[in-house]
Amino acid sequence: MSRYLLTAALPALALLVAQPALAADAAQMEANKKTVAAFYDAVLNQKDFDAASKYLGPRYTQHNPGAADGPEGLKGFVNFLKEKFPNNRSEIKRIFADGDYVIVHVHAVREPGTRGNAIIDIFKLENGKVVEHWDVVQPMPEKPANDNGMF
Amino acid sequence: MSRYLLTAALPALALLVAQPALAADAAQMEANKKTVAAFYDAVLNQKDFDAASKYLGPRYTQHNPGAADGPEGLKGFVNFLKEKFPNNRSEIKRIFADGDYVIVHVHAVREPGTRGNAIIDIFKLENGKVVEHWDVVQPMPEKPANDNGMF
Numbered sequence: 001m002s003r004y005l006l007t008a009a010l011p012a013l014a015l016l017v018a019q020p021a022l023a024a025d026a027a028q029m030e031a032n033k034k035t036v037a038a039f040y041d042a043v044l045n046q047k048d049f050d051a052a053s054k055y056l057g058p059r060y061t062q063h064n065p066g067a068a069d070g071p072e073g074l075k076g077f078v079n080f081l082k083e084k085f086p087n088n089r090s091e092i093k094r095i096f097a098d099g100d101y102v103i104v105h106v107h108a109v110r111e112p113g114t115r116g117n118a119i120i121d122i123f124k125l126e127n128g129k130v131v132e133h134w135d136v137v138q139p140m141p142e143k144p145a146n147d148n149g150m151f
Numbered sequence: 152m153s154r155y156l157l158t159a160a161l162p163a164l165a166l167l168v169a170q171p172a173l174a175a176d177a178a179q180m181e182a183n184k185k186t187v188a189a190f191y192d193a194v195l196n197q198k199d200f201d202a203a204s205k206y207l208g209p210r211y212t213q214h215n216p217g218a219a220d221g222p223e224g225l226k227g228f229v230n231f232l233k234e235k236f237p238n239n240r241s242e243i244k245r246i247f248a249d250g251d252y253v254i255v256h257v258h259a260v261r262e263p264g265t266r267g268n269a270i271i272d273i274f275k276l277e278n279g280k281v282v283e284h285w286d287v288v289q290p291m292p293e294k295p296a297n298d299n300g301m302f
Contacts, residue, residue, distance in 0.1 A: 022173045022174060022177060023173060026173060029249075061299055062297050062299060063297070063299045063300060063301055063302070064296075064297075065291070065292045065295035065296060065297070065301055066292075066295075066296055067296055067297065068296055068297060069297040069298070069299060073297070094252075094273070096247060096249035096250075096252055096254060097249055098180075098247035098248055098249055098254075099247075101245075101247055103247060103249075103254050103271075105273060105285065118287050119287060120254075120271035120273070120287045122245070122247075122256060122271070134256065134301065134302070136269050136270060136271045136287040136288065136289045137287065137289050138287045138288050138289060140216070141216045141217075144216035144217075145216060145217055145218055145219055146213050146214070146215075146216070146218065146219060146220040146224070147220070148212055148213060148214045148220060149214060150214055150216055150285065151214070151285070
């Protein structure tokens with residue numbers, strides 16, 4: 001019996017070593033998705049830099065070519081949005097996570113009643129905090145070549 | 152000894168039931184990344200619809216608003232590219248997977264020597280084959296507001 005259990009236990013114990021990393025990764029990626037969704041809402045919908053900064057790490061490396069770098073750049077963007085487009089609504093349609101990255105597919109409407117932009121953002125997180133941002137932005141066309149919509 | 156091993160083995164055996172799904176998912180997601188990278192290269196760089204269609208499922212639901220729907224729409228796009236932009240080069244800078252989706256962050260240059268476009272594509276896969284596509288495309292600006300680049 002003990003020999004049988006030893007034989008049975010060894011591969012299971014090997015899994016104990018190999019698999020918790022996957023489970024921990026999965027839990028961290030779910031947490032990262034929640035962090036990015038809350039951060040996104042604070043920046044684009046609440047337009048509240050203080051609320052957003054709770055989710056920020058020690059840096060915010062900005063790759064959006066229209067935005068200044070760093071947390072100060074983000075603060076400037078939030079204030080610009082609050083002043084010029086107070087009714088901006090950005091709705092996350094899909095959210096993905098892979099490793100330290102979270103990706104969101106977003107419909108952003110700066111002025112109610114306009115078609116708005118399709119956006120995909122990529123965020124990098126370190127220790128559960130947002131530290132880097134890339135995005136691609138495209139105005140939604142009036143007459144698409146197919147009936148499937150951009151989302 | 153056998154009592155000790157039984158105690159040690161039970162949580163490990165429980166993991167054997169709970170974790171293989173995660174491991175199988177991880178392996179499928181890695182396979183999906185390879186499929187999308189090969190599909191992307193066949194469409195954008197080789198411009199070879201027959202090579203690309205090996206990776207296609209029974210449908211190709213197109214959300215790019217400039218492209219016609221379905222495998223036939225993709226064939227038309229590949230032929231357009233081959234004829235009008237034979238030197239197009241699309242380089243995948245980052246690739247992510249989450250569940251049935253693969254996301255690529257791409258620098259696409261249709262004419263050598265031009266700045267090109269930043270693109271993020273999302274592909275959905277079913278049974279390891281590409282069945283749906285969304286993207287967002289943005290021309291790279293001449294004078295970005297930060298020094299970090301778009302990638």
